[in-house]
Amino acid sequence: MSVDMDIRLISVSNSLQQHLQMVFGNCRQHLSLWELSDSLHLQDGELVWVDADNQDADLVQRLCLGDFGKARVIVLSSSPTDEAAVKWLGMGAAGYLHAFAAGDTLQQVASVVASGGIWIGVHLMQQLCARFGQVAKTDSPLLAQLTEREREVVGHLRDGKSNKQIARDMDIAERTVKAHLTAIFGKIGVPDRVQLLLRLAG
Numbered sequence: 001m002s003v004d005m006d007i008r009l010i011s012v013s014n015s016l017q018q019h020l021q022m023v024f025g026n027c028r029q030h031l032s033l034w035e036l037s038d039s040l041h042l043q044d045g046e047l048v049w050v051d052a053d054n055q056d057a058d059l060v061q062r063l064c065l066g067d068f069g070k071a072r073v074i075v076l077s078s079s080p081t082d083e084a085a086v087k088w089l090g091m092g093a094a095g096y097l098h099a100f101a102a103g104d105t106l107q108q109v110a111s112v113v114a115s116g117g118i119w120i121g122v123h124l125m126q127q128l129c130a131r132f133g134q135v136a137k138t139d140s141p142l143l144a145q146l147t148e149r150e151r152e153v154v155g156h157l158r159d160g161k162s163n164k165q166i167a168r169d170m171d172i173a174e175r176t177v178k179a180h181l182t183a184i185f186g187k188i189g190v191p192d193r194v195q196l197l198l199r200l201a202g
Contacts, residue, residue: 005110008042010063011051016076016099020049023103024110033059042069047114049074051099052088064092072113082124095119117191122162125194130160132197140200145187153180154200157193 005024009017012031020027033055042048048071052060064073075088076099085096094113097105109119120128136158143151149170156166163181167174181193190196 005047007047007049007110009049009051010055011049011076011099012054013051013099016051019100020106023106032056033063042071044070045114046071047074047110048072049076051076052084053078053099060088061091064088066092074109074113074119080121082121082127085120085124089118089120097121126160126162128160128194129157129197132194132201133158133160136197136200142188142200146184150180150184150187153177153184154196157197 006026006028007020007024008028008030009020010030010033011017014029017027017029033050046069048063050060050063050073052075060075062068063071064075072094073092074095074097075084075093076097077084078099080096080098088096095109095118097109097119101109112119136154138155138158143154146154152170153166156169161169163174163177167177170177185191185196188196188199190199
């Protein structure tokens with residue numbers, strides 16, 4: 001099922017263009033950043049999906065840094081790694097994921113990035129949470145406004161656990177974990193788990 005969204009793809013891969021076309025309904029394909037680099041100026045906030053596997057890395061870096069306009073760049077790869085994710089996100093990309101991710105994942109990425117967020121994969125998110133969780137204060141006054149069960153969820157977040165792992169460890173449904181997280185984020189005033197742990201570390 002496609003969602004009507006006009007997106008721009010920079011890739012030589014016709015199969016990737018067809019995949020995104022099926023997901024979003026419309027996908028304008030450009031074969032290379034080289035052919036666009038002289039005349040390309042992207043609109044502020046425009047979503048640009050770039051296949052890093054077959055593009056010049058220096059031009060992809062310039063695209064992420066905003067040299068062609070303040071677009072929101074989503075970097076795609078057929079063999080994504082956490083190291084590459086850190087590299088591209090550090091250069092200003094708004095997302096990094098597998099080029100042929102499932103349609104619902106691609107739609108989530110588009111929604112998150114279009115609303116100003118950053119998309120990182122589950123594994124990298126867990127690593128960040130575990131790292132920030134080590135410095136998050138267990139006695140933060142912010143925790144006082146949470147229920148005992150919500151504080152237990154935060155404890156699991158500090159260990160870098162996924163929603164599924166938290167649900168298993170707490171013997172509750174995954175949707176209940178999501179409900180707890182929504183309540184926690186609302187009470188602390190943060191949009192996601194990484195920001196929550198950063199706030200608790202402060």
